[in-house]
Amino acid sequence: MIPDTSDAILARMMALHPKVIDLTLDRVWRLLAALDNPQEKLPPVIHIAGTNGKGSTQAMIRAGLEGWGKSVHAYTSPHLARFHERIRLAGELITEPHLSAILDECYSANSGETITYFEITTVAGLLAFARTDADFTLLEVGLGGRLDATNVITPELSVITPISIDHEQFLGDTLAKIAAEKAGIIKRGVPVVVGPQPDEAMEVIEATAARLAAPLIACGQHWHVSEEAGRLVYQDERGLLDLPLPALIGAHQVQNAGAALAVLRHLGAAEAACEAAVTKAQWPARMQRLRTGPLVDLAGTAEVWLDGGHNAAAGLALAEVLARLPERPTHLICGMLNTKDVTGYLRPLASEAQSLTAVSIPGETATLSAAETESAARSVGLTSQSADSVAAALQAVLTRDPDCRVLICGSLYLAGHVLRENG
Secondary structure (H helix, E strand, O other): OOOOOOHHHHHHOOOOOOOOOOOOOHHHHHHHHHOOOHHHHOOOOEEOOOOHHHHHHHHHHHHOOOOOOEEEEOOOOOOOOOOOHHEEEOEOOOHHHHHHHHHHHHHHHHHOOOOOHHHHHHHHHHHHHOOOOOEEEEEEEOOOOOOOEEEEEHHHHHHOOOOOOHHHHHOOHHHHHHHHHHHHOOOOOEEEEOOOHHHHHHHHHHHHHHOOOOOOOEEEEEEEEEOOEEEEEEEEEOOOEEOOOOOOOHHHHHHHHHHHHHHHHHHOOOHHHHHHHHHHHOOOOOOEOOOOOOHHHHOOEEEEEEEEOHHHHHHHHHHHHHHOOOOOOOOEEEOOEEOOOHHHHHHHOOOOOOEEOOOOOOOOEEEOOHHHHHHHHHHHHEEEEEEOOOOHHHHHHHHHHOOOOEEEEOOHHHHHHHHHOOO
């Protein structure tokens, strides 16, 4: 009998719960117990929550640890092109045979009980990590923190990246409520690195840390980071680091690098590892310049960029990046989910782009229609139109402005579609 592929098993897992998101830890604890509690057998864990910058910060921590000679497990979500991206074992993406076997084992152990897709696949990741030697485990929260499926461990270190309004239907409609969910990863006595935060969020984090006697390592208090004369300058009680700017583009990546450096310094890493963190990190769909593939071939002399940011804070960060790039007419191709604040995302981009072409995200039931995205773009002052596909949108832009910069943006799901199609 030919074993099922990971895609076939994942499809079966999708049917185990009627909702995509249902925040509770009961089902996760049940399945972990059935698998002999792999969460208790992990290499030391660094647990990362926040609204923006979780993936980039994790990528920089991983690059720094690997530059230090450490082997690192990493868990992230969602994936872009293939599910395997979510589980990195000792530096390498999980193989198809290994993934299929571990998913099948979790599916069998679950015995047909109700469990969400994210919960059972997170357990699969923890099981794979527990059975593979490594020096560290990096766990990125999926949604929130307090009731996220990853929040079943006692970490070596917790990290909270910048918090902003997002996922209000699950986490609450104020910064304080959202911060309380993110701060739910803080464990008694475990140090927590905190990136720059709005005052309302920081107050909640500080109160949670104080209640749990968790030492704070906070931006602006215990460490400082800035860009000076084209360099990244980081300072804490151990001294000053003068490093190259991050390989990941944007002023917001300087702040993410600061959090990664605070983690590395706390763990005792030397300057060479810190430099590796900022220079060696790679993270797809975060202001990624596409260099090869059918879309690039179609573009000719035009630049094609890809970004998966999808909330108001991400729109602001993206606008700042565009403002700093060499001057060139910029046109957006945008598709978003209907759960996002589309006008909040697009408003800061209106002053940096000449036009927007709206698309629906292929294969996503929760996509905002191209017509709705086009209408939202018009409402913030962007010249806009719609197209049936990313390729059609690109062709339309190039017909009007063949030597421009094109940014495909608005959703990680759209970015994943582009990376798969652009192969």
